[in-house]
Amino acid sequence: MRAWTICDPKAGTLTQSLGIARQFDPEPHRVLVKKRLPKWAKGPLSPYWRRIGKPEPELLVSCGSFATRHVAAIAAACRKRPFTVHLQPVDDGLNDAFDLVFAGRHDLRSIEAPPANTREMLGAPHQITAELLSAFRSAARARWVPSGGQVVTVLIGGPTKAYRYDDATLTRLAATIETFAKEGRTVLASPSRRTPPALVDWLLGARSKQIVVWDRTGDNPYLDFVAAADAFLVTKDSVTMPCEVLTSGRPTFIVELEKTPGDKLDEFEWFHRDLSETLGLTRPFEGRIYDYDYAPPDETRRIGDVILAEMAQRR
Structure with missing residues (x-):
């Protein structure tokens, strides 16, 4: 057709x-x-x-x-x-x-x-499917986490009409990523075009064997990062990112951001309550990553x- x-x-x-x-x-x-x-x-x-x-x-x-x-x-x-x-x-x-x-x-x-x-x-x-992630997973893990172990992929958006990235938010995100690395996890961090420069600079400065960051040059390894993950941390300012990673069936935790009152905030807050409380697909991030089960949506x-x-x- x-x-x-x-x-x-x-x-x-x-x-x-x-x-x-x-x-x-x-x-x-x-x-x-x-x-x-x-x-x-x-x-x-x-x-x-x-x-x-x-x-x-x-x-x-x-x-x-x-x-x-x-x-x-x-x-x-x-x-x-x-x-x-x-x-x-x-x-x-x-x-x-x-x-x-x-x-x-x-x-x-x-x-x-x-x-x-x-x-x-x-x-x-x-455009992400469970079959696509399965096909990419082995090669993605071999490339980005050759030593093995648990991988947490962190997907970061940026300020919107609903949410702000204030200093406290940036500090929390940085501390969380450092904690994951100290616990022996590999962090694959993917900033977006909207990610605040201060956070991008911190991420690039924190790169190590345990913290892998896309520097926003060359091909975007987003699909690799999603395929390689054992769990996800996703900032609250996006609708598309949680929908994409939920296709994997892996634990997905939503990072709280500073709120900007208004209609757009009401829309996003309803969306995330629906994902978490009504449908049981995501969890709010409260400082720890853990396993839970859900039926992965295949909405496309x-x-x-x-x-x-x-x-x-x-x-």
Whole structure:
């Protein structure tokens, strides 16, 4: 099946779109958009009018608020309308342009009557699968932890509208990583583009045989770090990172951050309570790592199955 993804260039939206589209097409065509399409850009005024190459897409998967008008314009430019899927609530009046809309449980909590085409999803879909992690695990451990032993992978985000990385937070994170190393664990630390420079500098300065840090140059070893882990420490500012690592079935602990009151904080706090208290998937980090069991979610594949069933029903 020919699938296209339509989203902005942000890594979070791109990995969601690709994760779903690759359930149908191993190499989906990517349309990256940097702004909304003007309302008047329709019909012959559309940048896609008579510019859709052959073969035309059969499935459009989009994510992010910039994408919705582009999807409507692309679908209108096709001779046969493709099946359209959006991976966030649609808030610009274009909900009817989509056959299916998938919204996170944390988003739907505040929507009293979701539209009929809306389906629930857990967090955010992505491109990591249990099979992929299993295939990479041996080589990843041989490369990053040749001496063996327990590995804790620490995934660090950065400040958002919901959370701050104050001095106390930075100190706690640094002390935790040092403690893990002193206990004989290997720490694989992956900072993101949003990670505060002071914390990145500390991580780079703390590198040793027990503390391995990606310096944000060269290829990102994120997949290796996730595959090699026996447990995870994930900062609270991300939806995607916990969803990705939970695919492994390994213990996942969420690091508390300094809160910034507001709607965004309420959304994230609900999301993490849902993961931990309702679904039993994660645990709040309270100073120690321990084993616990849960059924690893496979949300990307589940969403793909829902799309496939809906497409078959409409044929």
